[in-house]
Amino acid sequence: MNDIKVAVLGGEGVGKSALIVRFLTRRFIGEYASSSECIYRKRMSVDGRQLNLELYDPCSQPREGKSTLNEQIHWADGFVVVYDISDRASFITATAIVHLIRELNLGAAKRESESVVFLVGNKQDLCHMREVGKDEGQRLATDGRCQFYELSAAECYQEVALMFTKLVRNASLSGKAKERRRRPSGSKSMAKLINNVFGKRRKSV
Numbered sequence: 001m002n003d004i005k006v007a008v009l010g011g012e013g014v015g016k017s018a019l020i021v022r023f024l025t026r027r028f029i030g031e032y033a034s035s036s037e038c039i040y041r042k043r044m045s046v047d048g049r050q051l052n053l054e055l056y057d058p059c060s061q062p063r064e065g066k067s068t069l070n071e072q073i074h075w076a077d078g079f080v081v082v083y084d085i086s087d088r089a090s091f092i093t094a095t096a097i098v099h100l101i102r103e104l105n106l107g108a109a110k111r112e113s114e115s116v117v118f119l120v121g122n123k124q125d126l127c128h129m130r131e132v133g134k135d136e137g138q139r140l141a142t143d144g145r146c147q148f149y150e151l152s153a154a155e156c157y158q159e160v161a162l163m164f165t166k167l168v169r170n171a172s173l174s175g176k177a178k179e180r181r182r183r184p185s186g187s188k189s190m191a192k193l194i195n196n197v198f199g200k201r202r203k204s205v
């Protein structure tokens with residue numbers, strides 16, 4: 001069975017956990033305890049194929065032993081980079097993350113094709129407080145070769161579910177995931193990396 005690893009990255013309080021929990025449980029929960037990073041696991045069927053999805057939710061608080069952004073980027077097959085449309089600072093953070101992912105892609109071995117990156121402007125329900133134009137999000141997505149979505153974890157399950165499902169489908173077809181499947185000898189070091197980076201902490205929903 002295929003394993004697909006997705007990291008949900010972005011600035012503090014942009015709604016990373018809200019998006020993940022919405023996708024996994026269909027529910028929007030107002031507040032989340034976010035004192036530690038964790039990996040959620042879900043078994044999915046996409047286009048008739050069974051996939052094991054691992055969804056990484058980072059912790060924004062500084063913590064000893066916390067994984068670095070570089071480690072998170074190397075770990076994942078695909079990324080959701082999130083910003084809050086009512087918070088310009090979060091868009092600047094998202095811009096830096098997209099650029100870093102693309103830089104690391106360039107530095108990676110040539111056999112690895114580009115990672116799949118979806119850029120998400122969350123909290124669309126707060127558009128009366130909008131600080132980031134939709135055209136700015138679209139431009140960043142075009143520059144960073146990302147798919148772009150504006151949505152609301154608070155208000156819309158369907159769009160969130162469609163976005164994650166499409167990301168998983170694209171990531172499963174990407175060169176990076178295929179490369180990992182073709183090279184079982186690499187799985188040992190990858191498992192070691194995951195344990196080093198994330199410890200044994202995993203969650204199922």
Ligand SMILES: Nc1nc2c(ncn2[C@@H]2O[C@H](COP(=O)(O)OP(=O)(O)OP(=O)(O)O)[C@@H](O)[C@H]2O)c(=O)[nH]1
Pocket residue numbers: 011012013014015016017018019029030031032034058059060061122123124125126151152153154155
């Ligand atoms: N209005 C609105 N609020 C949202 C939405 N998504 C998340 N929030 C709120 O934004 C706050 C932060 O949400 P989290 O999901 O904890 O954000 P996070 O990015 O995981 O936060 P950290 O892990 O602390 O960086 C919470 O109060 C959520 O209720 C949304 O779509 N609309």
